[in-house]
Amino acid sequence: MSYLKVFFLSFFLVATISSVSAQEGKKLVLTAEQSSGGKIIDLSGGKKAVTMDKSCEASSAKKGDTFIEWKLQEPLPAGWYHGIVEFCTKEGEEKSWFNNHLGVSLVTAQQTISVNIMENFQSRKDEPQLFEFWIYSPFPTTVARITPVYDDLWKYKRTYPVAQLSLEQVSQPSLDASKVASIGLEMKPDGTANLPCSLPPGLWMLKSPLTKDCTVTYEGEDGKSFQANYPFDQWKRPGSVYFFMGSLLKKLTFKTPAMSKIAELQHSISREQKEPLLADVELMKVIDISKTESGQLELIGSGLTGDAPSxxxxxxxxxxxxxxxxxxxxxxxxxxAEILNRLGYRPTFFLNNDNPAMKFLDKLEGMNGEIGxxxxxxxSLYRLTPERAAEECVSxxxxxxxxxxxxxxxxxxxxxxxxxxxxxxDYVLKAVKAAGYWSCRTTPGYVTTVDTLGDLMTMKTDGFFGNEKDLDKKWEETRAKDxxxxxxxxxxxxxxxxxxxxxKFENFCAKFANCPDAWYASQGELSIWLWLRNNIKMEVTEKTPAKVAVKISRPWIHPYLSAKRPISLKVPDGVTKVVWQGNELPVSNGFVELKW
Ligand SMILES: [Zn+2]
Incomplete structure (x- = not known):
């Protein structure tokens, strides 16, 4: 871009912005041509739009600096703004385009306040496509931006180009649970936040640049309040708190040794609950704690002390x-599945309703695959209302x-x-528990053992198969523990x-395969094993130095699950023969496996 053009553009921007005042009804329209940072493209009829792709990175110091930007010559006053992003499709490619992974940000000297387009955008067939939001800034805005959510601009090649962004100052926003809004907050010294007005019910996310543990209390107009700890990730970076308000949000209180001066609240669309899916289908009963089943185990040998197996x-x-x-x-x-099965793994495959694999479930199970x-x-369950999160898990x-x-x-x-x-x-945990799952896998965590696994509802993995070096290290760490x-x-x-x-994939999997003292299990098999360890009771009913009789009991469990994972026990020293329900079991290295 030539200096002349920059000058002209600046002049134009000043002209545009100087027409904006704090009074209502005046709209600041920021067009694609006035933007910088993005890639300006031509549309038919001489129209322009702006988008982002790999080529935009070249003009930034680092990847994270790439965005479509409008530098405002005169700051916008603090207050509420009604914003609209107008997207357009590229000619001839309408069908393959979708809106994805973008945000709109107002930048002030103190903080950046953003609305998330990705989870709030509802594409409509008729053009132009509009994304509407409300945003509150407690400080004057100097820059408006359209920002990528991911660093990798390769992902943006199918994103709608932007025709313009408009911002109109309003004295009161028009908000309810179905509207998108972001509110910049200035915290008071007592830990409460200055809310610009009562905020609507629905889905919220709180972002705050805290550095220490913190409890946040949310108070609703209905008198109900709840608390949540502010989360930090494994690198101690502050995360976001997600929550759902059943009524208007009246007050927010931080209790923390490290007071934050500013915070941000993002409100997302709470979409209407649809009819429950498969309402006429019942979930299968898998456990019945009111029914106890038991069997007789006999340990035969010499010099027995009367101990039960362990x-x-x-x-x-x-x-x-x-x-x-x-x-x-x-x-x-x-x-x-074919490769993993051949190498002796028992992989678990996790499916959604419309996945192609729904057509070959039997083949996956035939190759020792578990379906989950x-x-x-x-x-993202944490971005759904409690009702919809529950529905997604059950259905x-x-x-x-x-x-x-x-x-x-x-x-x-x-x-x-x-x-x-x-x-x-936490209604995400409540949803998966209520749907009857035994274990829920999430993304990487740390090296665990059977005794340090923690909550099975948030079971972490050692990592993604593509991070080979990291997994090699985790393998060594895991192998060092029992x-x-x-x-x-x-x-x-x-x-x-x-x-x-x-x-290459096969070679990678082969590294951890056929290990002589490893148990290759599906996720369900591991959780059944842990359940057995917690729920089996053993009672010695007879003991002599030559024979110990043990009554083994457990609650009723669905026969399919019972057959999936036999009960494995270590027999006491001196045992030479083990009989379960009248049948002799083979003893291998002091262990037996009994099928119910
Ligand atoms: Zn997925």
Whole structure:
């Protein structure tokens, strides 16, 4: 761009912005041509639009500096603004375009306030496509931006180009649960926030640049309030708190040793609850704690002390459990399952209702694959209302149980797990528990063992299969512990298109395969094993130095699950023969496995 053009543009911007005053009804229109940072493209009829792609990176110091930007010559006064982003499609390509992964930000000297287009945009068939939002800034705005959510601008090649962004100052926003809004907050010294008005019910996200542990209390107009801890990730970076307000949000209080001066609240669209899916289908009953089943185990030998058998950490006393899981049910799951099965793995495949793999469930199970749920659609559960989150979890379990005719107990969170709170606590966890899952997988965590696994509803993996070096290290760390769990995950479509890439994948999987003291298990098998360890009771009913009789009891469990994972026990020293329900069991290295 020439200096002359920059000068002219600046002049034009000044002219535009000087027409904006604090009074209502005046709209600041920022056109594609006035922007910088993006790539300006020509549309038919001499119209222009602005978009982002790889070429925009060249003009930035670093990837994160790439955005479409309007520098305002005169700051916009603090207050509420009604904003509209007008998108347009590229001619001839309307069908393949969607809006994705963008945000709108107002930049002030103190903070940047953003609305998220990605999760709020509803594309409409008629052009132009408009994204409407309300934004409140407690400070004067100097720059308006359209920002990418991801660093990798390759992802933006199918994003709608922007024709213009308009901002109109309003004294009161028109808000309800179905509207998008962001509010910049200036915190008071007592830890409460200055809300510019009562804020609408629905889905909210709080972002605050805190550096220390903090409890946030949310108070509603209905008198109900709830608290949530402000989360930090494994690198101690502050995250976001997601929550759902059942009534107007009246007050926000921070209790923290590190007071934040500013915070940001983002409100997302709470879409209407649709009719429940598969309302006429019941979830399968998998456990009945009111029914106890028991059997008789006899230990025969010499010099017996009368001890009952004990549970090893892992079946047959193996040192390490090895798990792998694959999300999104793509056609390549078949090839992936074939390789993993051949290497002795028992992979878990997590599916959504519309996945191609729904057509070959029997083939995946035939290759020692377990089928688990990845929700009906592929939502971020923490961005749904409590009702819809529950519905997503239940309906996919129903779909799979109907198709498979046996219980489905394993789950993986689409887009990972984050808590989201309402007056009853974390409703994401509540949704997966209520749907009856036994374990829920999320994304990377840390090395775990059977004894340090934590909540099975947020089971972390060791990492993505593509991070080979990281997994090699995790493998070594896991192998150093007894009862360690090694778990890698991926999407089969990421393995590659060429035979060479598939061979590379096979070599990668072979590194952790056929380990003599490892137990290769599906996610469901691991959770059944942990359930057995917690729920089996053993009672010695007879003891002599030559024979010990043990009554083994457990609650009723669905026969399919019971058969999936036999009970593995370590027998006491001196035992030479083990009889279960009248049948002799083979003893291997001091361990027996009994099938109910
Ligand atoms: Zn997924």
């Amino acid at each position: 549970f090893p950490l892992l079946p047959m006393g193996e040192k390490t459990a090895v798990l792998t899981s694959w999300d999104d049910g793509k056609p390549d799951d078949l090839r992936c 749920s990845h929700c009906y659609h592929h939502p 996919m379990r129903k779909v799979l149980e109907k198709a498979l005719n046996h219980p489905v107990i394993s789950f993986s969170y689409p887009n990972g797990y984050s808590a989201s709170y309402d007056v009853e606590g 009862g360690g769990i090694f778990h890698f995950w991926g999407h089969s479509w990421q393995i590659g298109k060429t035979d060479e890439q598939w061979k």
